[in-house]
Amino acid sequence: MSGHGFxxxxxxxxxxxxxxxxxxxxxxxxxxxLVLNKKTPIKSExxxxxxxxxxxxxxxxxxxxxGSLLGGDTLTLQDALDAMGKAALDKRVSGVxxxxxxxxxxxxxxxxxxxxxxxxxxDGGKPVYAWAETLDLPTLYxxxxxxxxxxxxxxxxxxxxxxxESMHVRGLLAKLGVTPYVSKLREYKSAAEMLTETRMxxxxxxxxxxLLDHVWEAAIAAITRERxxxxxxxxxxxxxxxxxxxxxxxxxxxxRVLYWQDLEAQLLAGAKxxxxxxxxxxxxxxxxxxxxxxxxxxxxxxxxTVAVIHAQGMIGGRESGMNPLLGLTMGHESIVRELRRAxxxxxxxxxxxxxxxxxxxxxxxxxxxxxxELCAAAKPTVVSMVDVAAxxxxxxxxxxxxxxxxxxxxxxxxxxxxxFFDASGLYERLGVGKDAVTVGPMAELGRDARAPTPAEWQAxxxxxxxxxxxxxxxxxxxxxxxxxxVESRAYGRVFTGAEAAANGLIDGVGNLQAAVRExxxxxxxxxxxxxxxxxxxxxxSPLQQILGGGRDSEGELSAGPAATVAAWLxxxxxxxxxxDLLATARLLRSGSGLGD
Numbered sequence: 001m002s003g004h005g006f007x008x009x010x011x012x013x014x015x016x017x018x019x020x021x022x023x024x025x026x027x028x029x030x031x032x033x034l035v036l037n038k039k040t041p042i043k044s045e046x047x048x049x050x051x052x053x054x055x056x057x058x059x060x061x062x063x064x065x066x067g068s069l070l071g072g073d074t075l076t077l078q079d080a081l082d083a084m085g086k087a088a089l090d091k092r093v094s095g096v097x098x099x100x101x102x103x104x105x106x107x108x109x110x111x112x113x114x115x116x117x118x119x120x121x122x123d124g125g126k127p128v129y130a131w132a133e134t135l136d137l138p139t140l141y142x143x144x145x146x147x148x149x150x151x152x153x154x155x156x157x158x159x160x161x162x163x164x165e166s167m168h169v170r171g172l173l174a175k176l177g178v179t180p181y182v183s184k185l186r187e188y189k190s191a192a193e194m195l196t197e198t199r200m201x202x203x204x205x206x207x208x209x210x211l212l213d214h215v216w217e218a219a220i221a222a223i224t225r226e227r228x229x230x231x232x233x234x235x236x237x238x239x240x241x242x243x244x245x246x247x248x249x250x251x252x253x254x255x256r257v258l259y260w261q262d263l264e265a266q267l268l269a270g271a272k273x274x275x276x277x278x279x280x281x282x283x284x285x286x287x288x289x290x291x292x293x294x295x296x297x298x299x300x301x302x303x304x305t306v307a308v309i310h311a312q313g314m315i316g317g318r319e320s321g322m323n324p325l326l327g328l329t330m331g332h333e334s335i336v337r338e339l340r341r342a343x344x345x346x347x348x349x350x351x352x353x354x355x356x357x358x359x360x361x362x363x364x365x366x367x368x369x370x371x372x373e374l375c376a377a378a379k380p381t382v383v384s385m386v387d388v389a390a391x392x393x394x395x396x397x398x399x400x401x402x403x404x405x406x407x408x409x410x411x412x413x414x415x416x417x418x419x420f421f422d423a424s425g426l427y428e429r430l431g432v433g434k435d436a437v438t439v440g441p442m443a444e445l446g447r448d449a450r451a452p453t454p455a456e457w458q459a460x461x462x463x464x465x466x467x468x469x470x471x472x473x474x475x476x477x478x479x480x481x482x483x484x485x486v487e488s489r490a491y492g493r494v495f496t497g498a499e500a501a502a503n504g505l506i507d508g509v510g511n512l513q514a515a516v517r518e519x520x521x522x523x524x525x526x527x528x529x530x531x532x533x534x535x536x537x538x539x540x541s542p543l544q545q546i547l548g549g550g551r552d553s554e555g556e557l558s559a560g561p562a563a564t565v566a567a568w569l570x571x572x573x574x575x576x577x578x579x580d581l582l583a584t585a586r587l588l589r590s591g592s593g594l595g596d
Contacts, residue, residue: 042293043283045271048087048096050080050287052114052142053133055105058356058386059310060539061328075287077110077386078310078535081512083287084117088124089298093285094271095127097263100143102136102158107387108215108408109497111138113511115145115222122147131263132254135159140253141219144226150258151245158242159253162216164208166190168198177425181452182417183464189415189492207494214496215408227252291539295532302532304525306516307342308352308384309536311335311368315360315392320537330357332367335396338536339371343378348534350380350519353400354512359391359413362467366395373399380522384515385409385506390494394505395471399478401522403506404515405497412505414475415492416468418460420446479504 058077087093096118106114118128130143134156143149151157173180173195184192190204200208224234229252237243237251248254258266264282296302313320313328320334342348353372359365375381376399383389383397385405390413397403405411427434427449434449445456452460476486481504489495489503500506510518520531 042090042092042285042289044092045094046092046283046285047267048083048093048285048287048290049099050083050096051075051099052080052104052106052139053099053101056080056110057105057328058110058312058354059535061312061322077106077113079287079291080114081117083285083290084121086290086293086295086298087285088121088126090293093126094267095129096121097284098128098130098143098146099260100130100132100135100139102132102134102139102156104139106138106142107410108138108141108218109385109387109406109410111142112406112408113386114142116511116513118142118145129263131258131260135248135254137162137219140223143254144223148256149254150256150263151248151254152259153245153257155245156242157245157248157253160238160241162212162219164212166193166200166204166208168194170194170196170198173421177423177427177429179422179425179451180419181422181457181460182419183461184492185416185465185468186491188494189413189417192417192419195419211410211494211496214498218408229253300530302530304349304520304523304529305345305347305532305534306350306352306519306523307345307348307534307536308354308512308516309335309338309342310354310356311396312354312356312386315357315364315368315396317361317364330360330364330368332364334537335368336371339368339375341536342534343371343375348379349525350382350523351375352512352515352519353381353383353397354386354515355383355389355393355397356386357390357393357396358388358410359393359395362392362395362416365392368396369399372396376401380519382515382519382522383506384510384512385411385497391415398475398505402508402518404508404510404518405500405506406511407496407498407509409497409500410494411497411500412489412493412495414472414486414490416464416471418464421448422451423448424450475505 052075054074056075056077060074060076060078084096087096098118121128127148128146130146130149132139132143132149132151132155135143135151135158137159140149140159170180180195182192182196184196187201187203188207190200190207193201193204220231220234223229224231227234229237233251234253237248237253240247243251243253245254245257249257268282311330313330314323314326315330317329317331318333319331321329321331323329339351339353342351353375372381372383380402381400383400383403385393385397385403386409388410389397389405390411394411394414424434436444436447436449438444442456442459444450445452445460472486472490473483475481475490476483479486485504489505495503495505497506497509501508516531516533517527520529521527525531
């Protein structure tokens with residue numbers, strides 16, 4: 001009796017503590033959200049400030065909170081594109097300033113889209129300036145699209161060549177007594193080489209070099225054109241390894257050495273409004289301030305709806321989220337749910353699937369692919385590839401009505417890897433014994449305490465090849481290619497977007513705006529008709545996320561407080577740790593510091 005009462009009191013105490021934690025989190029986050037997200041009016045002659053210093057997800061990650069309590073907003077590619085587009089139309093905004101730091105998470109496809117956004121602002125008659133704490137080649141590639149580039153006197157200017165590095169752990173596994181059994185389809189599927197090789201194979205090296213050469217030529221061509229330098233001049237500057245900002249300015253790599261305070265003063269001095277002498281600080285606008293500004297308040301109201309579904313991260317599992325080790329993850333139920341919403345909506349005239357993924361699990365990829373196929377049968381469905389849409393990222397894409405990518409997007413990688421490990425040597429060294437009883441054929445295939453027999457391995461590879469060839473037949477059917485043509489582009493071969501457009505794996509090159517217009521055109525919408533874009537999944541406020549407020553597309557209640565808080569904490573942990581690691585790496589590279 002007393003034991004029963006003790007257990008009941010313990011359970012009540014635990015429940016009370018958990019409830020208290022939830023209530024405290026609700027109060028803190030809800031209150032902080034109201035404070036941090038209090039709408040600030042956009043003042044006349046303001047400047048949009050975009051800060052690219054860390055990761056740049058294509059879209060707001062699942063579990064992230066706008067106006068984060070642990071370090072400010074996370075800039076996304078979509079935030080930046082939307083903010084620049086709205087600033088170009090907003091009469092209250094004088095121009096755009098990019099604050100840049102090397103080591104950011106934007107790949108070459110994202111950088112191309114940002115450059116397109118910068119060009120659109122400039123073509124609209126507004127200036128765009130880049131102020132860079134640190135410069136490397138990718139950061140300079142973005143900055144060169146701006147009207148002027150500034151750096152503080154103490155900034156780092158380390159514009160060098162490009163490096164693509166691979167890691168191999170075969171030797172480590174051998175020392176541990178672990179033998180990998182890897183079925184790789186085939187020679188260009190280089191991800192498997194981390195387990196099977198001690199260095200790059202010839203096909204992997206050839207492919208990596210080709211991709212690197214494409215990126216290099218695009219970057220060099222853009223920088224030399226926009227900075228008015230010859231190729232020889234730019235390469236000579238790179239030979240110096242690092243430049244002082246004063247040297248970079250003298251050579252024309254940047255425009256001026258300028259501190260942020262001086263840039264603010266310069267822009268304030270150029271303001272045309274009345275009473276400018278009374279203004280002490282440069283009025284600025286953040287991307288967050290534009291999130292709630294409807295496009296229709298700045299331009300014509302959209303008359304036809306196009307849904308943009310964002311699919312990003314490593315493919316696997318049911319629900320999209322954040323893994324502290326793997327980063328963003330894409331789950332099939334999350335993506336299928338949004339695709340189905342768009343497919344079944346009478347208001348949505350066309351769909352754009354925005355893909356930024358290097359692949360993952362084949363089953364999850366196939367489940368998403370099937371819904372894309374259903375969408376394409378119901379209404380125009382156009383894929384817009386961002387940094388990478390390869391392997392599983394290509395699998396979820398190829399059934400769409402049309403496929404577009406940025407010229408430097410990495411795509412293709414039609415191949416497959418399947419593997420398991422024999423850790424019997426490790427168990428022996430640790431003094432661990434493993435035994436088993438079985439019944440039926442192939443029961444021990446994949447068991448980590450033994451090597452497979454030749455017959456088992458042959459059966460394993462046969463099944464792997466059969467599934468892969470079925471994928472190639474599907475690509476051939478939907479891309480209007482022969483099986484032999486697909487095979488010549490498969491076995492792990494990867495291509496830039498420009499190459500994929502030339503060999504038929506995609507339909508053409510173009511950014512998100514081009515994909516939206518293509519989808520609208522296929523739906524019979526005239527070019528002059530203004531469009532309303534609906535981005536899915538829809539962002540929610542912190543209070544909505546924690547309360548689990550609202551219902552999903554099928555009317556079911558969304559996840560409760562515990563799941564939401566856990567997702568948020570995973571995202572914040574990943575973001576903050578990565579940010580600290582990048583900052584530490586930069587300090588170590590600089591080889592300098594304050595004090596001894």
